[in-house]
Amino acid sequence: MEKREQLYEGKAKKVFKTDDEQLLIVSYKDDATAFNGLKKGTIAGKGVINNKMSNLLMQRLEKAGVPTHLVKELSDRDTLVKKVTIVPLEVIIRNISAGSFSKRYGVEEGIVFDAPTIEFSYKNDELGDPLINDYHAVALRLATWEEIETIKKYAFKVNEELKAFWNECGVTIVDFKLEFGRLSDNTIVLADEISPDTCRLWDSKTHEKLDKDRFRRDMGGVEDAYIEVMKRLTEHI
Numbered sequence: 001m002e003k004r005e006q007l008y009e010g011k012a013k014k015v016f017k018t019d020d021e022q023l024l025i026v027s028y029k030d031d032a033t034a035f036n037g038l039k040k041g042t043i044a045g046k047g048v049i050n051n052k053m054s055n056l057l058m059q060r061l062e063k064a065g066v067p068t069h070l071v072k073e074l075s076d077r078d079t080l081v082k083k084v085t086i087v088p089l090e091v092i093i094r095n096i097s098a099g100s101f102s103k104r105y106g107v108e109e110g111i112v113f114d115a116p117t118i119e120f121s122y123k124n125d126e127l128g129d130p131l132i133n134d135y136h137a138v139a140l141r142l143a144t145w146e147e148i149e150t151i152k153k154y155a156f157k158v159n160e161e162l163k164a165f166w167n168e169c170g171v172t173i174v175d176f177k178l179e180f181g182r183l184s185d186n187t188i189v190l191a192d193e194i195s196p197d198t199c200r201l202w203d204s205k206t207h208e209k210l211d212k213d214r215f216r217r218d219m220g221g222v223e224d225a226y227i228e229v230m231k232r233l234t235e236h237i
């Protein structure tokens, strides 16, 4: 399958049409942004790592009963996916306090919750992706109640699978962001990516950060963290 016209260029990926109306090619870039695009940079080799990691994790999730957009990895940076209409919600699951949760509620990072939490942000760059509840999402016709129930069910299932898997790798999944899409028949599937850009991943023993927070917070060692976490994953998959 070959790339045709470029449909879209996002912060970290480009999307191309193919000769099949139902299929697209996603191409992962090394570009990194944070704080709604205010901070810009490059993480050398990130595109290759995120492409492979996301595909390996989605393959596992498919086996566990979570439908995804993944069709086939085409090359280091390119993957064939099913065309979806993205539901404009960022679905965030948290197992441990960190990031905007810690800031918003004035708590330290690292508090282990008794049960995972879920929240939604309205995917809208102009508004800065504001937090939104499910009633608001339905009122704005971003999704139906039925779709929101399906999305919640899949998101918690993804959490159970990712927690167990990363645990085998000596990595704790603190929180992560998912995006879902609708196929042409309105079936909901997991889309976008699962990578150190979209997850907080801490070394289980030392709590060292092995994710994009190193870039967001100017901590250095960004490339090495992506390489390390990918190495742990490939050793255990």
Ligand code: TMP
Residues within 6 Å of the ligand: 092, 098, 099, 100, 101, 175, 176, 177, 197, 198, 199, 200
């Ligand atoms: P937060 O604590 O900043 O709200 O982030 C929660 C999780 O979502 C974290 O794992 C990083 C991820 N995330 C994204 O993938 N994209 C984003 O735009 C933001 C803000 C967070």
Ligand code: ASP
Residues within 6 Å of the ligand: 011, 032, 033, 034, 035, 036, 037, 038, 197, 212, 216
């Ligand atoms: N990628 C997002 C942005 O540039 C934010 C983030 O991941 O922190 O806005």
